[in-house]
Amino acid sequence: MFRWLNGPGNVFRQPLPGSTNYLNAYDRSGNLLRARDSPKGRNSEGEAEEKDEDKEKDVDEGETNDLEVNVETATVKSKKAQRPSPKAMMDGVPLPKETAEDLMPFPMNRQFRSQAVLSEELKNAIYERVVVQGKSVRNVSAALGVEMRRVGAVVRLKAVEKGWETKGKPLATPYSKAVLSMLPQTPYIPNDPQVHESINDLPVHRATTLQLFHPVSESRHFTRRDAGQAFQRDLKPAEDRIPHTELYQMEKWRYEGMQRDERIQRMREQNEKDIQAKKEKEERRREKEKMEVTRVDHGRSVFRFQDVRVDERVGEDGRGRAGVGARYGIPHQDRKKGQIKIPTKVE
Amino acid sequence: MVLKIRLARFGKRNKPFYNIVVAQARSARNSKPLEVLGTYDPVPKPAPFGEGKPFKDIKLDTSRAKYWLGVGAQPSEPAWRLLSMIGLLEPRYNVQKMQQTEMAQRGAAQSEEAVAALEGR
Known part of the structure; x- marks a missing residue:
């Protein structure tokens, strides 16, 4: 018991600010592992990073540049290059970022790693871009590396928060701050947005979960489109089912050998067209x-x-549900088992 | 028999929702009517983005409503109020209410006069 009290227990009496403070980050005598390993670890890590970045540069130069244009921000860098937060300092020396090992809240469960949450600044930036600057959710998602659904959720919740502020309702800010300080966060760096999560995951379509043997003649040009149709007649190919089809499109143009300026120009035009179409729809x-x-x-x-x-939409017998008025x-089916009553729309 | 244009209450407890119907005057409130003319949701919904007054939604088949009024259907009082809002009927005035408003206006005018007289002195 005294070993614990003088070791890690002693550390947790004054928890390190800006750190998750999980038990796994400390050794048995209460030393912060990443602080101990930092000089050596940092060097090797740095080298590895540099190598990685070089590789990425070779391969993805065009892509990153395009991204930049599409989303009108600086390059999106990988999470690895994330700098340690300035808060987590010990004796004036910045601590290295928590490794995956440090992010295990439950020492016995080695599979569970804390995932980063959006920092308050990032949430504000998302709200600002979508609501104030009027950018599309798709655009903001690609720019900040946050999934589109999450962008939507952040905007809605921020709107609720602002509503409460105008009404003078009290907010649980200290609570939110306390919780956020204990979690790994994705910071918001305006000129260097960090990728929060994978934004372009292919959703699993039910038809594709079956194993399928589809014999095709060798001479046939069998594309992804055909593969989709083999699963189901109207199933689109993977590139049309991913959330950010425009990123795929850009990569395709690059592959076709289109010049960078031209690609940028075309993507801009497309963006303009989308915005215009949206406006027209709203107008109509x-x-x-x-x-x-x-x-x-x-x-x-x-x-x-x-x-x-x-008499519209009531059907042949005049009893259709889509008609005007209670039928x-x-x-009513609303008391039946299995009826989902979660609202699907927010106004 | 007399035909009425009236409201039939649907919806749940504390959540009224009305069908505007044409029915025989002596039939039960929620029995099957001759025709449904529309709906009336009496619970005001907050205006979107908090701008302006809250709103109540009414769906009404105006052409059918005109037809039934033309053949002598008699609107009930709430139905009259709704139909008069879009000019299908002359609004019905409540004598007592009108007297009250007149009194109030007269009172306001008198007090204004009194104030003007005082200032004149």
Whole structure:
């Protein structure tokens, strides 16, 4: 017991700021492993990094440059090159970043590693780019290396937070700070965004989980498109099912030998077109609403009258669920087992 | 028999939702009507992005409503209120309410006069 109290236990009386402080990061007598190994470890790591970067440069020079243009930010570097956070200092010497070994919260479970969470600055940057600067979620996702669904979630939650702030609701900021200080985080460095996670994973389609033997004549030019169709008639090829198809497109152009400037130009044009199309769609929706909906201001609330056709969408027998109004003679299914009631839309 | 344009309550407890229907006057509230004209959600929804007043959504087949009014269907009081909002009917005025508002206006005018008189002195 005294060994523990004088060893790691003693360390945890004053936990190291800006570090996860997991038990695995310390040896039995309470020395921080990565601080002890740092001089030697850092050198070897640095060399390895340099080599890696050189390799990447050779292969990916074009790609990184394109990315830069597409997302209008500086190069996205790999996580390995992440610098130690300035907070984690010991005797004025910056500590090296936590290794995978250090990120095991449960010493007996060696499979479980803490994954980095988004830092507050990164979340703010995401919100800023999407809502204030009006960039697309796709664009921001590629720029900051955060999955599109996560970008959406961050924007929604930040919007809720801002709403609370305007209403004067108290926020649990100290709690959030305390929790975040104990977790590995992806920092936000404006000119050097860190990759938070893999953003372009191919979702597993159910049709592709079956093992399939599909004999094809040797002379046939069998592409990914054909492979998709072999699984299911209307299954798109992998490059059309990944989240960021535009990154694939860019790589393809490069492979076809298109010049860099031209690639950039084309991608920009495409981006412009997407934005324009989105705007037009929104405009059309508004026009339609204006045509159909009459607004009547009536005291405390506004009544929105929508002119509809009741005989539309009711089906042959007039009992279709899509028709206007609560239906007659068709029981509600909402008390049945297995009904999912999670809202799918946020307004 | 008299035809009525009226509201039929659907929805759950504390969550009213109405069908605007054309039905025989003496039939039960939620029995199958001659025709459904639309819906009325009386629970105000907050305005999107917190701008302006909250809104209530009404769906109404105006052409069918006009037809039924034309053949003599009698709207109930709440239905009258809704239909008059988009000009299908003349709004019905509540005499008592109108008297109240008139009194209030008169009172306001008098007090203004009094204030003006005081300032004149």
